[in-house]
Amino acid sequence: MTYLRTIGEVIGFLLVCAVVIVKDIVKFFIPKRYKMKSINGEIALVTGGGGGLGRLLSLRLANLGAIVVVWDINEAGIEETVKLVRAAGGSCYGYVCDLCDREDIYKKARIIKEEIGKVTILINNAGIVTGMKFLDTPDKLIIRTMDVNVMSHFWTAKAFLPTMLENKKGHIVSVASLAGQVGIQKLVDYCTSKFAAMGFDEALRMELENEECNIHTTVVCPYFIRSTGMFDDVRASYIPTLSPNVVADRIVTAMRCNEKYAIIPGYLQILLALKWLFPWPCVAMFLRGLVQDASPSHPSFVTAATINTKEMCTVPLSKDQNGAVIHQQLTRRVSSSERKP
Template identity: 55%
Template sequence: MADGKEIGLMILRLLVGLLYTVYCMLEALVLTLIPRRYRRKNIKGNIALVTGGGSGIGRLMCRQLAAKGAIVVTWDVNEAGNLETVRQVVEKGGQCRAYTVDLCNRHAIYSTATRVKEEVGKVDILINNAGVVTGKNLLDCPDESIIRTFDVNILSHFWTTKAFLGDMISRGKGHIVTIASAAGKFPCNRLVDYCSSKYAAVGFDDTLRLELMAEGHTGIKTTVVCPVFITTGMFEGFQSKYFPILKPEYVAEEVVDAMLLNTPVLMLPYTLKINLLLNLILPQKVLLYLSNVLDITHSMDNFVGRRKNQ
């Protein structure tokens, strides 16, 4: 049982916390008034590794990072796509190296990470972007597909981060970006495995950020990205009457900018924050009713996914 002194100290800490909250809110307000170009950090010469860099927003982020002066490393299981990313980056005057990696294979991740350190250098920016989707009801989803979803969408984050975080800690700087999804905040029909993996990705970033702070590694930043679905072909057939489907160029630009601004959480579109607030305060029955009214329960009915030639 806490004594009077301990209770008094706790009350004092809570008051300090209240003042700190007000300060942080004012700081956030002031920062929104300062143009982004004055707040971005310089990553020229930094080594930036992007998983899933052989297509989609991964490729677009590789191009943007190279344009900012970073030395880009792209990891993808698709060798042809990876090489095409290198070609596009080099064509624009950037530096890029490609490594064919199966992110379902923990040992392949560790061995390739060792090669990157030897052949390119220590990674400063890690963007865990690779993702897969099955798009089937739970009972129709093969066990192997569920395992693959978790291997790529979340477990690979653990292995890549373990491979490169130690070097970041030794140098006192670095940035880890987790590409999650709005599906990591809000459920969607026929996406039990996908949403679960993205919920885990959000939790991974939240907890990693807290752990780094608790251990005093304040020079290492993390960013989690939660966009709604993107027109990359990964969710081909997804339909929504009320929610936007984002352009990959926009998402890639916002993700890179969030990293440059050390933004902890990026939700796209920004109005998702309102949805998140409603998700916290509304009863579960109301949320299920709204899901049906907004046709979320049928948005995956015509899903076909990424075609092999994409």
């Protein structure tokens, strides 16, 4: 009987898989504009919203009718984002929040609930990179990377998820990286944190799906993004670095379509699958050829004594963050598919 039961379970599993695959194939051919959910009136929190990708996301979310809340350690950057969003006709609020400080995260979360309302969209976008060889990286910088890139995901989710569960509605977006799928030299701490962010998203999704609570999660894995101050001078071949506008559009679309994963650019999904098919020497040779140096301009060594505590959690802005080119990108007209419903 046990043997027959096992066979029955396997057959049942395969039948369910077949149905799911057919449904996904049908969904694939449905235009995305018909699959996108409205976020009009939702309260969306964006970490690292004081510049770069976070600012672009804030503008797009506000344009779709969401009430945007921006968290960052950079007060001037927050003020600029709030000003840009409001100038575009959106609703935006900014709070200085130290993502390395769990208690500060919980405190600011309580303030938002009291002053603005219940957050239903959480976008963990803040990220930092040291770009140094592992043994040259001071301990404090490694701790900072883990605090901002992954540990803050735990604390923000614990701060806002209970309310989402009460209302049986919510969406958590984790901005990871393709460096969370493959290892890159000079990015040991960064890759580790992004691998962890992916694991966090997948495990949390499993729990939430088991609860059947209508709370969705999306993990985003982009290639190197230019004009964000993190990988502007990366030496890479074959695949061009990404425009932050393209990445922002893709993140918003993935969230509105309740996608589980968003690999940017999408064709890299094939290369990621090949990683497990080819022998390691082939994979390593390809990765070394693809990314010669992730941080060529970074000094080879920085002593821990030179690190200012207050600067530990500051997400660096690009040199031309406030320049005309970036300002035009930030204030450009959003595509028709991304207008308010």
